Amino acid sequence: QTVVTQEPSLSVSPGGTVTLTCGLRTGSVTTSSYASWYQQTPGQAPRTLIYNTNIRSSGVPDRFSGSILGNRAALTITGAQADDESDYFCLLFMGSGIWVFGGGTKLTVL
């Protein structure tokens, strides 16, 4: 059973805004979940976009932003570009040293 949930797929128009979310099957995502977000293209290692809920990693464009929306973590892309088409994964800290990835969101820009 999937403990950390993400939308399996989303689409956005070029220049548009899209929000990907990351939730828990039971309970709420909080700042203590230390949510982070990763972009991955086929055959490549993950690239850290956002860590500790809302801090952009070095070199990441400011069109990427992280937040908590309600009881979920969120990654918002404002002004989407063609090369944002990728897989996106969230990662949450569950306590007791355990971390869990979400199942990933396949983002299409069209």
Place this chain on the structure above:
Amino acid sequence: EVQLVESGGGLVQPGGSLKVSCVGSGLTLSGSAIHWVRQASGKGLEWVGRIRTRNKKFETAYAASVKGRFTISKDDSKNTAYLQMNSLKTEDTAVYYCTRLKEVEQNFDYWGQGTLVTVSS
């Protein structure tokens, strides 16, 4: 260039063992918590486990799917972390990545390029 470099992947039979390594280049692992993440072909990322620093007593933690079969260790003198995998199953077939967690920021700031482990008869 600062990077993590994995090695040691390969083909192993079910029930067998394999040890993969993660070396820091331009990055001192003695002050770093190292995590292992894997990805089966066409699937998502799965957190495998982690080891903390000497100051944190090299504490380890593991995903339920590998607990009791996998062991993570570090040799600070060699600037290397290891993932020892025993009792391997076909479902352990994946690319294995190491990544550094900068704990003060909760930031996984460096990732290796991965090493492929294939469990098959």
